[in-house]
Ligand SMILES: Nc1ncnc2c1ncn2[C@@H]1O[C@H](COP(=O)(O)OP(=O)(O)OP(=O)(O)O)[C@@H](O)[C@H]1O
């Protein structure tokens with residue numbers, strides 16, 4: 275069926291586009307309808323023959339033509355090459371004749387260093403006759419490349435954030451260590467205090483003993499009897515010294531042992547781990563050393579009830595887990611206003627290790643409960659809580675493919691449940 | 701008055717020997733402190749809790765408390781407050797494991813004699829304890845003397861009391877006689893009685909005694925008849 279070859283004026287086409295849609299039953303009305311449809315479509319659409327003579331171009335096509343060749347003004351564009359010499363390559367046309375269709379992106383220089391990016395689709399419609407649709411995707415390409423750039427920026431930002439998060443975690447750890455320092459200092463200063471005092475006393479004892487020896491020697495030289503040595507004994511209070519020196523020494527040794535233990539626990543606790551330091555560790559050891567470290571914060575308020583089950587070694591980053599235990603235990607201690615009990619219970623449940631840390635403190639109101647894991651959420655007075663304790667703990671537990679959950683009854687207490695897989699998924 | 705000890709100062713009651721009370725929850729710390737104070741010749745009592753210490757009968761004695769700040773149960777600051785109600789002049793020296801500024805400030809405001817950090821130096825702590833004991837002894841003595849003087853001044857009749865006020869104001873018997881009405885001789889007799897009743901060694905001693913007691917001696921309405 276021959277198709278009108280005249281290019282309708284854009285205004286006419288526009289009119290055609292808004293004409294009321296005729297009924298579809300009659301053949302000529304069908305043609306008119308299709309014509310109206312193609313006229314109205316925003317995709318540039320044209321028909322041409324093997325000699326590249328344009329037989330039809332819809333209004334969108336002519337708008338595009340002017341964009342491609344602005345200097346040509348309103349002059350008729352009879353051949354496709356008149357639109358733009360590079361719009362239709364012979365190669366594309368050849369491929370289309372061969373395969374029935376061709377599509378690709380065509381980049382057209384349109385002067386003044388500007389480009390248009392077009393998505394061109396060719397189809398063979400009949401012998402010697404071709405249809406072509408052209409969509410201007412310059413904007414989209416720009417947007418797409420912007421998107422690529424944005425994406426790259428985001429990736430960089432993300433990496434930075436990850437670095438920053440690690441820093442925050444490390445500094446939070448340092449902050450909590452700083453908070454602990456006062457407590458630990460207290461814990462260390464007690465034994466150091468009496469060991470130090472005992473050493474001074476011992477020094478005096480020893481000079482007393484030396485003068486006793488001298489007195490005895492003098493007495494011996496004079497061939498003095500037992501009465502004289504008894505007098506020396508009494509004068510220098512030797513009986514007391516002989517009884518007290520061993521006691522003084524064993525108490526001092528105990529003090530030094532305690533300091534050593536605290537220092538060892540601290541080292542255990544604060545070891546800086548790289549993320550590849552996953553080891554199979556004893557969770558109970560971590561709980562114990564953490565409890566020892568914060569004992570000073572807790573001992574005046576809380577009784578600790580440990581109910582440790584049989585746990586297999588757990589693949590973990592031990593010092594990070596210690597940090598979780600510390601945050602949760604500190605919170606438990608802080609929730610107890612006067613005197614209370616903190617329970618630490620471990621078990622294996624469903625192939626996972628479960629650590630329950632409960633307190634009978636003030637509890638968490640229902641409206642606060644969903645927010646406790648939020649970073650910087652705190653109900654503590656300014657300066658005393660950063661609100662990072664549980665947020666960081668959540669991060670660490672997630673890294674271990676575990677879960678941390680909180681349940682609480684205001685006025686009765688709170689339970690933090692940590693569950694960890696025994697082995698990390700490969 | 702050289703060579704003449706004022707009689708009024710010789711009557712102060714003889715005080716018991718001072719006691720160092722050590723209150724620390726850390727058993728070995730208590731022992732170490734006991735060693736230190738006993739070997740310096742000070743009677744020492746060690747308590748593991750503030751409660752046990754406060755349960756001791758008769759804390760209003762010469763001595764000194766060496767008190768740990770952080771203890772389970774009753775903390776050092778609370779022990780200090782409770783002690784203050786019962787024995788306001790028993791000095792308290794705080795021992796602390798970690799010097800916390802706010803605790804030190806609270807303690808000093810509440811009248812702590814001293815604040816010492818663990819680990820402490822034996823000699824230094826001993827010196828502080830001895831200084832606190834000496835300060836308290838001086839205070840107790842002054843308080844005793846003041847009470848004794850007040851007791852003596854309370855034996856004066858209202859008339860004698862009046863005459864005493866004039867004497868303290870530096871008036872002569874003649875001036876007093878003129879002011880109060882009465883003969884010079886009568887005032888002289890009052891004077892003699894006042895010196896006798898107060899056991900003052902001299903006029904200066906009498907005035908010092910009167911000033912130490914403070915507010916005017918309460919007039920004795922039921923006192924002896926005035927001449
Ligand atoms: N055991 C608990 N009992 C009662 N409230 C709790 C308990 N644990 C956490 N919370 C609540 O959750 C909030 C957030 O806890 P989180 O540990 O994250 O921060 P924080 O303790 O306030 O500050 P930080 O741990 O940084 O010192 C707390 O302020 C508190 O209101």
Ligand SMILES: [Mg+2]
Pocket residue numbers: 601604605659663664
């Ligand atoms: Mg916390």
